[in-house]
Amino acid sequence: MTYPxxxxxxxxxxxxxHNAKLHCLLMNRDDATQVxxxxxxxxxxxxxxxxxxxxxxxxxxxxxxxxxxYLEQLATYGALDRDxxxxxxxxxxxxxxxxxxxxxxxxxNPALALAEVTTRWSGExxxxxxxxxxxxxxxxxxxxxxxxxxxxxxxxxxxxxxSPVGLELLPKLxxxxxxxxxHEAILGQKLAKPAFRRKLLDxxxxxxxxxxxxxxxFRPAELYSKTK
Amino acid sequence: MTYPxxxxxxxxxxxxxHNAKLHCLLMNRDDATQVxxxxxxxxxxxxxxxxxxxxxxxxxxxxxxxxxxYLEQLATYGALDRDxxxxxxxxxxxxxxxxxxxxxxxxxNPALALAEVTTRWSGExxxxxxxxxxxxxxxxxxxxxxxxxxxxxxxxxxxxxxSPVGLELLPKLxxxxxxxxxHEAILGQKLAKPAFRRKLLDxxxxxxxxxxxxxxxFRPAELYSKTK
DNA sequence: TTACTTATATCCAAAACAGTAATATCTATT
DNA sequence: AATAGATATTACTGTTTTGGATATAAGTAA
Numbered sequence: 469m470t471y472p473x474x475x476x477x478x479x480x481x482x483x484x485x486h487n488a489k490l491h492c493l494l495m496n497r498d499d500a501t502q503v504x505x506x507x508x509x510x511x512x513x514x515x516x517x518x519x520x521x522x523x524x525x526x527x528x529x530x531x532x533x534x535x536x537x538y539l540e541q542l543a544t545y546g547a548l549d550r551d552x553x554x555x556x557x558x559x560x561x562x563x564x565x566x567x568x569x570x571x572x573x574x575x576x577n578p579a580l581a582l583a584e585v586t587t588r589w590s591g592e593x594x595x596x597x598x599x600x601x602x603x604x605x606x607x608x609x610x611x612x613x614x615x616x617x618x619x620x621x622x623x624x625x626x627x628x629x630x631s632p633v634g635l636e637l638l639p640k641l642x643x644x645x646x647x648x649x650x651h652e653a654i655l656g657q658k659l660a661k662p663a664f665r666r667k668l669l670d671x672x673x674x675x676x677x678x679x680x681x682x683x684x685x686f687r688p689a690e691l692y693s694k695t696k
Numbered sequence: 697m698t699y700p701x702x703x704x705x706x707x708x709x710x711x712x713x714h715n716a717k718l719h720c721l722l723m724n725r726d727d728a729t730q731v732x733x734x735x736x737x738x739x740x741x742x743x744x745x746x747x748x749x750x751x752x753x754x755x756x757x758x759x760x761x762x763x764x765x766y767l768e769q770l771a772t773y774g775a776l777d778r779d780x781x782x783x784x785x786x787x788x789x790x791x792x793x794x795x796x797x798x799x800x801x802x803x804x805n806p807a808l809a810l811a812e813v814t815t816r817w818s819g820e821x822x823x824x825x826x827x828x829x830x831x832x833x834x835x836x837x838x839x840x841x842x843x844x845x846x847x848x849x850x851x852x853x854x855x856x857x858x859s860p861v862g863l864e865l866l867p868k869l870x871x872x873x874x875x876x877x878x879h880e881a882i883l884g885q886k887l888a889k890p891a892f893r894r895k896l897l898d899x900x901x902x903x904x905x906x907x908x909x910x911x912x913x914f915r916p917a918e919l920y921s922k923t924k
Numbered sequence: 925t926t927a928c929t930t931a932t933a934t935c936c937a938a939a940a941c942a943g944t945a946a947t948a949t950c951t952a953t954t
Numbered sequence: 955a956a957t958a959g960a961t962a963t964t965a966c967t968g969t970t971t972t973g974g975a976t977a978t979a980a981g982t983a984a
Contacts, residue, residue, distance in 0.1 A: 472744040473701045476785065516700040516783050520774035544772045544787050546748035555744050557704065559772050630857060645962085663942055665963085680950090686960045687950040873931085891973055893932085908981090914929040915981040 474546070474555045478523040479511030479613075481542070481620045482532060482563045484570045485637050485653045489584045490624075492617060493532060493570060494599060496579045497610060507581070507599065508610040509617075511558065524561045532573040532580065538564045538636040542616070542623060550612045560616055562623065564636035583607050587621050587656070594622040624654045635674070635694050643681055643689035644668065702774070702783045706751045707739030707841075709770070709848045710760060710791045712798045713865050713881045717812050718852075720845060721760060721798060722827060722835060724807045735809070735827065736838040737845075739786065752789045760801040760808065766792045766864040770844070770851060778840045788844050790851065792864035811835050815849050815884070822850040852882045863902070863922055871909055871917035872896065 482493035494507040510531035514523050521539070528534040539561050546557040574580045583599035597617035599607040609617070628634075634650040648664050668674065674692045681688035710721035722735040738759035742751050749767065756762040767789050774785040802808045811827035825845035827835040837845070856862075862878040876892050896902065902920040909916035 471741060474704060474742060474744045476702060476704065513699060514702060514774070514785070516702045517776070519776050520772065520785070541771055543769055544748065546742070546787070548745070548747050557742070557748070559774070626858075630854075643962090660942065661962090662944090662964085666941090684961085685951070687948085687962055689962055871931090888973060889931095890933090890975090894972090909931095912930085913982070915931055915979085917931055 474557050476514040477511050477556050477558045478514050478520060478527060478561065479509040479558045479616070480524055480527050480539075480561045480563050481509055481617060482528075482534075482537070482565055482570065482573075483585075483620065483624070483637070484565050484567045484582070485634075485650045486567045486570075486582065488649050488653050490621070490653045490656075491567075491570075491582045492585050492599060492620070493573065494581050494583050494601075494607060494609075495531065496581065498579065506610070507583075507607040507613075509560070509613050510580075514559070520559060524563075528563060531577070532570075533576055534563075534565065534569060534573060537569075540564075543619060545612055545616060547612065558611075558616075562620055564634075566637055566639050568639065581607070585617055585621060587618060589618075594618050597621055621654075628654060641677060641679065641691040641693055643691060645689055647674075647692075702785050704742040705739050705784050705786045706742050706748060706755060706789065707737040707786045707844070708752055708755050708767070708789045708791050709737055709845060710756075710762075710765070710793055710798065711813075711848065711852070711865070712793050712795045712810070713862075713878045714795045714798075714810065716877050716881050718814075718849070718881045718884075719795075719798075719810045720813050720827060720848070721801065722809050722811050722829075722837075723759065724809065725838060726807065734838070735811075735835040735841075737788070737841050738808075742787070748787060752791075756791065759805070760798075761804055762791075762793065762797060762801060765797075768792075771847060773840055773844060775840065786839075786844075788847075790848055792862075794865055794867050796867065809835070813845055813849060815846060822846050825849055849882075856882060869905060869907065869919040869921055871919060873917055875902075875920075 484491050493510065495510045497506055497508050510527055512523065512527050512530065514520065524539050528537045542560045542562045544557060544559045548555065550556065570582060574582055581601045581604060583601040585597050585599055587595065587597050589595040595618050596614040598614070599609060599617065601607060628651055634647055634654070637650050638646055644665055647668060648659060648661065651664070652659055673695055675695045677691050677693050679691040681691060712719050721738065723738045725734055725736050738755055740751065740755050740758065742748065752767050756765045770788045770790045772785060772787045776783065778784065798810060802810055809829045809832060811829040813825050813827055815825050816823055823846050824842040826842070827837060827845065829835060856879060862875055862882070865878050866874055872893055875896060876887060876889065879892070880887055901923055903923045905919050905921050907919040909919060
């Protein structure tokens, strides 16, 4: 059977938390025709002989120099006019990466920027997200990537309710405060410390290591690691 | 840019609850080459000039004669060898349809069958699902459709925790028992009646109509409708 | 009218939750 | 060495939520 096939792309939202704020890695588009915004999620086309997962990992490696990132499929976007030049269907992935790893990627590639992600809505319905970076200010997002980023935030918030989310965003050893900071950044609101501690520890997903936080100005917190 | 594009399909899991059991609409494949199983989720190829949502609704209309079904995107499956004949990437949708509507579809198309869906696993990880119909017994599922059905069940169960799921599976008027039966079918376990009532009513997603159930052998229950 | 079945409302104990306060521990300063 | 300051950790308490059981109401059928 032969018929006009649409073009398929895999785009990735590399998410991290920095300074208690949610951030996403964005790429400056140096296309000759700047259609619909200068900044976009890193991505590449899906070829016939490469699996989706491999394509996504290839994006991570080629665009950000990252190996073995935590990936999770988000959704597939296929509106007819999402790219005004040609029909492109985008399979979007969510990548959770510790800030330390993202920093290395940015330093190596000047087209990349780490933008803070904020959302306009407050309820449950979702909506668009906005990206802002210290160097470039508000970033104009290409295609439907503002909608996608909105869905990213929605997914992250939804997962926090039932799932031990956020550990992928942390290094091997971390304090309870680090975890709380991540949850607060994703939810966009402060959480009560004792309640958060209890819920986290009761799930038995992290375990104390006996080691203490280094270079603390005051009493250092205990370091935890994932139970595996 | 030109490169070898993969083929894209939209497949739909039409889900309904019948006799307190979870069911899915499956289609008998009459291909000359019966590769990997006789039964599959209804689907069609995605064309360059049709949106994903429209393609999915077209599947509903062409294969099952259903208009305006409730659709929700599930996930996109793109393993290299999921179809041994050629590379096909499947964007899978979940459709929730009242049993009355499904029945009409089956009567009109002999290639269709409504199969009970059961899962082997019990925990959280997920896994494959099995399809059984009274006429054909255990159905051999094509491609990775057993995995997809497993993800369908997982998604449905996950949504029950936080969302008013199941109302799409019911007619306009329904009893609280109908809703509970749907939840029990999805979760695969019995629920306590008073607790279920409270949680459901406290969410204010359904409202009493003052009307009574018809043709009940004993005391008829009150009929409810969605609040909108 | 009575037995029977199911729907609906009421009640109580157990568990989960949130918020506040108290204590412990470490650093920096004097 | 002692103390103040800041933060981590634990302990306590009242409130809310949950689950299960029970009681009451409402309808059908004999």
